[in-house]
Amino acid sequence: MKTQKMQDQIFGVIVLAVAAFYTVFTFLIPLKEGSDIINARTVPLLLAALMWVLGICQLVTARKADTKPLDKEARDLRTVLKTAVLIVVYIALFEPVGFLITTMVYLFLQFIFLTPADKKPNYLFYGIISLVVSLFVYTIFRYSLDIILPQGLITFF
Amino acid sequence: MKKRQLFASVMAGALLLGTLAGCGNNSSADGGGEEWPTKAVNVVVTASAGGDTDFNARTFATYFEQVTGQPMVITNTAGGGGSVATSEVKDSKADGSKILFCHTGQMIVNEVAGLIDYSMDDFDIACIPAVDKGTVLVASKASGITSVEDLVEKAKAAPGEITYASELGGYSHLQGLILMEKAGIDLKILDIGSASDKITNMLGGRVDLAAISYGAVKDYAETGDLIILAQYNEERNENLDPDIPTFVECGIDFVMEKPYIIAFPKGTDQAIIDKINEVAAQIAEDPDYQAALIEGYNQPAEYIAHDEALELLAQTREDYMAYQDLLQ
Amino acid sequence: MLELFAQGFANVFSPFCLVLMVLGTVIGIIFGAVPGLSSVMAIALFLPLTYGMDPGQGLSVLVALYIGSVSGGLVSAILLKIPGTPASIATCFDGHPMLARGEGAKALGAGVFYSFLGTIISVVALMFIAPQIAKVAINFGPHEYFAISIFSLMLIATLSSGSMVKGIFSGVLGLAFATVGIAPLDAVKRFTFGTVALSDGFDVLTVMIGLFAVSEVIKIAEVAKREKASDVAQVNMKVKGFGFTVKEFIQQIPNAIRAALVGLGIGILPGIGAGTSNLVAYTVNKNADKKHSDEYGKGYIGGIISSETANNASVGGAMIPLMTLGIPGDGVTALLLGAFMVHGIAPGPLLFQNYGPLVYTIFVACLVATVLMLVIEWYGMHIFAKVLKVPRHILLPIxxxxxxxxxxxxxxxxxxxxxxxxxxxxxxxxTIFKVPQAPFVIGFVLGSMAETNFRRGMMMSDDNFLDFFTKPIAAAFLIFTLVYFLYVVVKEIKKAQARKTASGQAV
Structure with missing residues (x-):
């Protein structure tokens, strides 16, 4: 992603890839017998066609795009990746382990991951906040919104 | 930095341990059937909040708590024509903690229409806690139809011209199909959507007929913008306008009352099912409950116990199956 | 009528009712402001409580919740760049840049004040011309709904300040996600990959909080490590009044009027409401406000005014078909309908005639709730701003x-x-590819509406597509959509040419 042109081209390719994916699955939509001209595939086909057109437009205009290097935006991909994995694990364990435990652990770890480099993580403070937020949210949902969040291992309240 | 990483891995390990423990613990059930309910019961309703199904479920829930001391927590899962809710309850633990509250539209019509690939036999049906008797057939002013006899006459003169508003594949579609067969007429069935859409389109003169709950069209009947033709009940429901005839009185052998159903996942303890029947019978006797139903949806309280309910539903299913090809 | 009003005032101004309304407004604002909590949840929570109350008081509380929650979304839109509800999506566009420039207080003040104004305008319309404008809603059938959803989509997809292709792609992708699940009419399962969960498609709340809130959390991870601990945004809350001047107020009158009309017009149509109207109003004003067109999206007060006036005007708008026709337009008004029904009152054309005192109680409740919202949010502004004192690495995970x-x-x-x-x-x-998110959300919201009504319309017209152009309202919207599209394309091309010549001269 060094130049605007490259970025625009990559985007064009992504659009075409999405279009291809969507087109294939549109043709896999089952049709009912006697479906007339307008059926469950009509609108998806129209959208797929639009995506192809947009992808091509994007690639065509990208040819004339700026080739000057973009400002270097350093993305801290390590932290992004750690956060993404943490979120996936959190959601995966949300139901089996239960809201309280997973949320506490998620918050605690997420606070640590996102702590600015020039600041030391304050574990005690993070722990307390994680605990308080989880308990507070659970109680509010359970007792005032009547929504039972996954209880998992803690089934006693 | 190192210390932080150590801490993180310890916590991650704790999470993992939690999962393992969680896997071994899944079978913890909710005590024996006799004591049921020992904690809040989750009721999955096949309709969004605010409608008649939701109203019946919530009213029942209020009195359930009065009788048993345990609350019923309502979850509204309207999606997929109710199929999301039915699937959810079907696949949940059979420990009495999750109940389905629906009506024949979701329990039977969805199967007939091919929307779901399972049937009422995949549940333990508990009872019919209430029966909707408020639905009426309505004609728009623009259609010029004034009575069922008039409708039959006009439809026979111009087959397939008179339009009927429904949700294709749903309960109202079936209502239309059965009406067509029993009256020997041919209507043009359109997909219009919810009750609100039906009313708007009838007022706008874009569609001629629809089956709607009485409460929603009462005012329009008075102003003359809509004409109520008949009620779907076996006998006149005295809580509606007493002058609305039944179809039978109009010479069409057509009755279609809509029972609500309480069902459990298959394999639920018989003691739990007996218990909820006991509770439902008690609720149906409660004068406050009866008054609430009449005030909300002009609906007299009616409770049909387990065996009789099963019989009725099986019969209904057989009747509806005759329309399978037309509905799909 | 005055007598009925007096009666309404007496009902609402009972201490019990007022206390509940204050509580309702506060809870509404909180539910509106917190991404993930919605107006529907707030009202579903309170609905059972109102069963036991007198109908007028019960509905007053629900109305307070409704008004509070539609307005509350502006707080998180401005402070966090995360709209609390779909009604405040357009508020982010200018609200956050203003905050970054140190004008957070002014942005909040304008949002609060114009929320108030929008609601008042719509409530006045509800009180005096409801039956007349309700007739408009009756004239909208499948053909008209299809046309207006296409019209709104086009307006919003071309809103993007950057590449038009990206804006339209975002909208098309939203439409594509709306096709997941059971198809309208024939109930064919599409893109469900054999799962039950997908047969219901996605919920709009998940789309919105995913696109705006979660992406913001991931984005913060990009820079979190580099951020200095001292980089916490500071908002200067020492402002007079609402932060904007009388001159600005006068200048913004045309924007506010246009936004109010758009909000009201979209609000009265069942099925579309505040979630769409804020974006449509924003686009309309961006195009109409020629002098400041380029300032939209860069922290222009007119942007906030457009969005917040329109979304709250849709509240009164949505109440109109509910109270005059008995037709709820969205999840919230469906719940309100339920609140009427429980008391044996079916709203319809005779509601005003048969239940005059109740109707006027609701009118007064709307006015009172609007004032409460203004007062509570104005005082609350200082508390909201404190949220920003919480470091982002703590706030965003929560x-x-x-x-x-x-x-x-x-x-x-x-x-x-x-x-x-x-x-x-x-x-x-x-965000990486600078694709705007708003068209996606609107594409998703209007997608199933457009498709369903397209197919219903075709069915009604025996598959004759020309019917969409023989019905005057539908035809007008469709033709305007086409003309507008051509106008935008020509403008884009001209802009590209201008850029080309400019760069040519530079070389």
Missing amino acids: VFVLCVVGAFGLSSRVFDVWAVLIFGVIGYFF
């Missing part, structure tokens, strides 16, 4: 947890939480 529970609470299934994550990832990619 926001994320709220999104997770909000999604889970929709129908108690983890599937919706996964959906939030999926839309979060999409939203993150959007």
